[in-house]
Amino acid sequence: MLHLSAAVDQPSVYDAASYVDLARLAEHGVLDFVTLDDTFARPGLDALSVLSRVAPATNRVGLVPTVTTTHTEPFHVQAAVATLDWVSRGRAGWRLDVSTTEGEARLFGRRHAAPAEELWREAGEVADVAARLWDSWEDDAEIRDVPTGRFIDRDKLHHVDFEGSGFSVKGPSIVPRPPQGHPVRVVDATEGLARRTAARYADVALVRVANAAQAGAVRDQLRKEAARFGRNPDGLRVLASLLADLGDGEHAAEPGHGGGGPRQTAQGPLYRGGPVDLAELIASWHGSGAVDGFHLTPAAPRRDLERLVNGTVPLLQHRGLFRTFYPGSTLRDHLGLARPANQYAGEAS
Amino acid sequence: MTKQIHLAAHFPGVNNTTVWADPRSRSQIEFSSFEHLARTAERGLFDFFFLAEGLRLREHKGRIHDLDVVGRPESLTVLNALAAVTERLGLAATVNATFNEPYELARRLATLDHLSGGRAAWNVVTSSDAFTGENFRRGGFLDRADRYTRAAEFVATARELWDSWTPDGLSRPFAHRGRHFDIAGEFTVPRSPQGHPVVIQAGDSDEGREFAAATADVIFTRQSSLEAGKAFYADVKRRLAKYGRAHGDLKILPGVSVVLGDTAADAREKAAEIRRRQTSPQTALLTLEQIWGADLSSYDPDGPLPDFDPVPDSGITQGRTRRGDTVAIAEKWRALAQEKGLSIRQTVIEAGGRQSFVGTPQAIAAELDAFVQADAADGFILVPHLTPGGLDEFVDRVVPLLQERGVFRTEYEGSTLRSHLGLAEPAWKG
Numbered sequence A: 001m002l003h004l005s006a007a008v009d010q011p012s013v014y015d016a017a018s019y020v021d022l023a024r025l026a027e028h029g030v031l032d033f034v035t036l037d038d039t040f041a042r043p044g045l046d047a048l049s050v051l052s053r054v055a056p057a058t059n060r061v062g063l064v065p066t067v068t069t070t071h072t073e074p075f076h077v078q079a080a081v082a083t084l085d086w087v088s089r090g091r092a093g094w095r096l097d098v099s100t101t102e103g104e105a106r107l108f109g110r111r112h113a114a115p116a117e118e119l120w121r122e123a124g125e126v127a128d129v130a131a132r133l134w135d136s137w138e139d140d141a142e143i144r145d146v147p148t149g150r151f152i153d154r155d156k157l158h159h160v161d162f163e164g165s166g167f168s169v170k171g172p173s174i175v176p177r178p179p180q181g182h183p184v185r186v187v188d189a190t191e192g193l194a195r196r197t198a199a200r201y202a203d204v205a206l207v208r209v210a211n212a213a214q215a216g217a218v219r220d221q222l223r224k225e226a227a228r229f230g231r232n233p234d235g236l237r238v239l240a241s242l243l244a245d246l247g248d249g250e251h252a253a254e255p256g257h258g259g260g261g262p263r264q265t266a267q268g269p270l271y272r273g274g275p276v277d278l279a280e281l282i283a284s285w286h287g288s289g290a291v292d293g294f295h296l297t298p299a300a301p302r303r304d305l306e307r308l309v310n311g312t313v314p315l316l317q318h319r320g321l322f323r324t325f326y327p328g329s330t331l332r333d334h335l336g337l338a339r340p341a342n343q344y345a346g347e348a349s
Numbered sequence B: 001m002t003k004q005i006h007l008a009a010h011f012p013g014v015n016n017t018t019v020w021a022d023p024r025s026r027s028q029i030e031f032s033s034f035e036h037l038a039r040t041a042e043r044g045l046f047d048f049f050f051l052a053e054g055l056r057l058r059e060h061k062g063r064i065h066d067l068d069v070v071g072r073p074e075s076l077t078v079l080n081a082l083a084a085v086t087e088r089l090g091l092a093a094t095v096n097a098t099f100n101e102p103y104e105l106a107r108r109l110a111t112l113d114h115l116s117g118g119r120a121a122w123n124v125v126t127s128s129d130a131f132t133g134e135n136f137r138r139g140g141f142l143d144r145a146d147r148y149t150r151a152a153e154f155v156a157t158a159r160e161l162w163d164s165w166t167p168d169g170l171s172r173p174f175a176h177r178g179r180h181f182d183i184a185g186e187f188t189v190p191r192s193p194q195g196h197p198v199v200i201q202a203g204d205s206d207e208g209r210e211f212a213a214a215t216a217d218v219i220f221t222r223q224s225s226l227e228a229g230k231a232f233y234a235d236v237k238r239r240l241a242k243y244g245r246a247h248g249d250l251k252i253l254p255g256v257s258v259v260l261g262d263t264a265a266d267a268r269e270k271a272a273e274i275r276r277r278q279t280s281p282q283t284a285l286l287t288l289e290q291i292w293g294a295d296l297s298s299y300d301p302d303g304p305l306p307d308f309d310p311v312p313d314s315g316i317t318q319g320r321t322r323r324g325d326t327v328a329i330a331e332k333w334r335a336l337a338q339e340k341g342l343s344i345r346q347t348v349i350e351a352g353g354r355q356s357f358v359g360t361p362q363a364i365a366a367e368l369d370a371f372v373q374a375d376a377a378d379g380f381i382l383v384p385h386l387t388p389g390g391l392d393e394f395v396d397r398v399v400p401l402l403q404e405r406g407v408f409r410t411e412y413e414g415s416t417l418r419s420h421l422g423l424a425e426p427a428w429k430g
């Protein structure tokens, strides 16, 4: 099963309609999900808010905002992600990221910039406590039992009593368990420090590499490490993350380049070519088992997403490699990931 | 012109005002419920839709409180989604100033204002107990005395951030150094359609009123009797001059409940039935335990009240519940029970809060109007007891009568919440 996703980032765009348009376009292309990046270091709206605004205007496509874990409150973050899952009826994801600069630290004035190693360890703790808090309500905790006057069965709510290295959370969450159980956690696993966190906690790992062999090596490593953490490696999807410049023509804008695969640039691996060649590349990497799919960041947001959806996707569909409709309704359904069991089910509260 | 009434819709909350056992009651968490109430409010041309917040589930006798609605989604996320299914309705989120940081919250509020085309509002609350703090990095770190000094500096800082981009779209660095916050850098969001999202304050103390007079655009109050409302209104409006603010710069909106009937008797009967449903036998006992500060589980809700005196400051209940002087309340309730021969449950129903307005649509419209014209309020935040249909009837039957009286809009004139509330756009302080 091939998985496709796209970024809907648009620099200096602050109105809702532009984001709705791109997300609908992605949904028209039956993509698994769209991502919207976020950082305190550059201009831009709060990404989770934007995708909440997009949710009622779309029906099936997964919605994956970046939410950083360094200067934010884990309790608020998990509640917001769970709520995105509620308002989208099970389509929420969350791309975790850290804030590494002193400039970002000064916006909060609470702590200094810390080494990336410490920040990614903390991001792992936030991913962990978030899942505990999502599980702090069992699915059937709401009972509305009129004879006993009880709205909930409190034996099905759980304090999480989480003690991290730099923070603690008592719980339970204020939000009932979201439709997907756990919204999908996404981590860019290109760098080693983030890769460990991804192997342990992510449902989807993104890797920015320029060829299939490298992608396959990272995928193998991620799966091995996931197994070492006691996970079933089949619960982890690894997507190659490329910038896509689909040029102006049907075929390669740069002669000889489109067929040759992406090349490394300062912004990451860049694919430049036509939609037809991109379909070829996707089919070939996926066919070799190097990746479970792709995450594409259009160089020109609208133009390249249109080319992807109207050019590349139909070719992949025609070859029977990509879905032609959404058989399921949640992001987990699209990704072929099971709804996780509740870690507290059956425990005393 | 006659004073115009402002109306807002409060999504049913996590206390026993909300009757979850009614067969018409729907989900408290699914988006469809929020959409229903918001669309009803917009159909009724309301000023805004309002969400409350609680950051720790309440506990009673060391266990999670289970008799009322428990759990709700995160406010700002819901409101961004509601921005997609409404066009003019203001969208107000309650967000705590103690357990958040100005940079991030100012950014989320400015984002909502952009995505909704100028409809965002923030109800600044200040609860800062250590019990709630256990869910946060900071923990319970704030003295009660500091809750409003932090809130005031928080709002001032947020406004500095909202002003940090020029109206024509240039970002400029900010720096704020104060007692609670020492931050600097650049804000990531351009000035939003309202300039500053609307600021609401909910808190009854003297400090709370002063904070509102200095800072807020709207006060959400609990006063619902005409006399108490007039006194509160005069007191708060009097404080405005000190801060160079005009009478109309701060709107006072009490939270109220309304019960409609075809006749006055019909409405009274419905109101009594709702109060009975709001006070199940279990809720009656729990209410008594909160006052007595003791375990009363062996008492019969249909039997007499305890004859011993309450235990003061027992801490039996944690979370957002305040009862004031419990010894005095207990004495009053015992006297009431004695005089009328009431059981525990009957006493709690009788002594508990009554609906603010009970009557026919005509009578209610007249009363609401009189309340506003008498300067007991500038309008109301309506708190329905049913999710999500609890304001359908009000919008269908009372709003047209208010319009006939010439005291409520017949269409939205502007597109921002500030324009609905008749508030000026804040001057840009570059």
Ligand SMILES: Cc1cc2nc3c(=O)[nH]c(=O)nc-3n(C[C@H](O)[C@H](O)[C@H](O)COP(=O)(O)O)c2cc1C
Pocket: B051, B052, B053, B054, B055, B094, B096, B124, B125, B126, B127, B202, B203, B204, B205, B206, B207, B208, B209, B220, B221, B222, B255, B320
């Ligand atoms: C009408 C009203 C509604 C309130 N709603 C909330 C709420 O949703 N969440 C919350 O944490 N506090 C809420 N509060 C509590 C207040 O914000 C405030 O923290 C508390 O009343 C203490 O301040 P005070 O001493 O000035 O009253 C509310 C208060 C009032 C009067």
